[in-house]
Amino acid sequence: MANDILILGTGYFAEIMICDLASTAQAPLHVLVGGRNVERMTWLAEAGGSRAAIFGTPVTFGTLKVDSGSPESIGEALAKTNPRIVVQSASLQSPWKVDRMDSEWSRLVAEAGFGMTIAFHSVLPSRTAKAVQVAGANVTFVNTCYPDGVNQVLHRAGLPITTGVGNIAIYAAVIAALLPAEQRGSLRVLGHHQHLVQWRKPGTERTGAPVRAWVGENEIPNVDDMTRHVQLPYRDLNAISGASAVPVLRALAGHGDILAHVPGPGGLPGGYPVRVSAGRVTLDLPKGLTRDAAVAWNRGFEDADGVSISDDGRVTYSERARDALAAYSPTLAAGFNVVDVEAVARELGELRARLGG
Numbered sequence: 001m002a003n004d005i006l007i008l009g010t011g012y013f014a015e016i017m018i019c020d021l022a023s024t025a026q027a028p029l030h031v032l033v034g035g036r037n038v039e040r041m042t043w044l045a046e047a048g049g050s051r052a053a054i055f056g057t058p059v060t061f062g063t064l065k066v067d068s069g070s071p072e073s074i075g076e077a078l079a080k081t082n083p084r085i086v087v088q089s090a091s092l093q094s095p096w097k098v099d100r101m102d103s104e105w106s107r108l109v110a111e112a113g114f115g116m117t118i119a120f121h122s123v124l125p126s127r128t129a130k131a132v133q134v135a136g137a138n139v140t141f142v143n144t145c146y147p148d149g150v151n152q153v154l155h156r157a158g159l160p161i162t163t164g165v166g167n168i169a170i171y172a173a174v175i176a177a178l179l180p181a182e183q184r185g186s187l188r189v190l191g192h193h194q195h196l197v198q199w200r201k202p203g204t205e206r207t208g209a210p211v212r213a214w215v216g217e218n219e220i221p222n223v224d225d226m227t228r229h230v231q232l233p234y235r236d237l238n239a240i241s242g243a244s245a246v247p248v249l250r251a252l253a254g255h256g257d258i259l260a261h262v263p264g265p266g267g268l269p270g271g272y273p274v275r276v277s278a279g280r281v282t283l284d285l286p287k288g289l290t291r292d293a294a295v296a297w298n299r300g301f302e303d304a305d306g307v308s309i310s311d312d313g314r315v316t317y318s319e320r321a322r323d324a325l326a327a328y329s330p331t332l333a334a335g336f337n338v339v340d341v342e343a344v345a346r347e348l349g350e351l352r353a354r355l356g357g
Helices: 012-024 038-055 071-081 104-112 114-135 147-156 168-178 181-186 193-199 223-227 235-252 291-299 319-326 338-354
Strands: 005-008 029-035 059-065 085-088 140-143 187-190 212-215 258-263 271-277 280-283 307-309 314-317
Touching: 005 012, 005 071, 012 029, 012 038, 012 059, 012 235, 029 038, 038 059, 059 071, 071 114, 085 114, 085 235, 104 114, 104 319, 114 140, 114 147, 114 307, 114 314, 114 319, 114 338, 140 147, 140 235, 147 258, 147 307, 147 338, 168 187, 168 193, 168 223, 168 235, 168 258, 168 271, 181 187, 187 291, 235 258, 235 271, 235 280, 271 291, 314 319
Parallel strands: 005 029, 005 085, 029 059, 085 140
Antiparallel strands: 187 212, 187 271, 258 271, 271 280, 307 314
């Protein structure tokens, strides 16, 4: 049996992808759920198969024990199963745990910006990307872990990355739902992870420039006004974010070409409107907006997010993040090179443990 998609991770984001693939796919797909928790993997595969039966879709599921401790161990799993698409959905830092403000660690992240945790989010995607690189050019790699930043880390380290999913797709879906049905197909949105931070606040408390949106070639002038009533939850926003990955994965598997919104396509910063086809993601910007201008606009939010990645692979924290980190570790505050994510994540893990994270 062909293994079309391997999802690495068994968390809530993976659960949404599995359930929605099962209920929406119109052409045959075989999906493997990979991880260490056999009980959880087994249930997700059983739930996916049961949903496919309920909705009458040609989707099947299996499980794969994967040791994510090294690129070599992940590579062994890829060699056994030869998947066409690998989706990284597990991270060393849950984004939901840093939002609780119930420890010195979570308060540090709130002060410094979410980007301070980029090393945590980069470790498993980096290991998987190295395994994908060895597996060959025919494997499509999709990262769900802070893709606005992490995908830049992968790209600057010379590792393969096709695209991220989620984040910008949340804003695009919310805006599309507010438009007349006939306008939704021509919607194009630019947005950054930082907008997720802002949309979690009451509309009157948001700061910074809003997302940009176009219907056809006409920019919507009042995006902030039309979305001000929206206040996103935390973990539950995966009901949109995880769902947004599904059309992208189906298109990457060769089940039609679509227009979508994704973060970090090809390692770019922030999120963009794109065209997705079998194994490929290309930008689909409105006329008059160049690639360079769109990238520069997204880079404008990196300081608020707390981190940026230079063309030569240097990860630099914002002044606010550096000051917050320096109180605990001047070494961490100095930033790092993209090839050093493993060592930095270990040091960051020691700090997290010390601060009760």
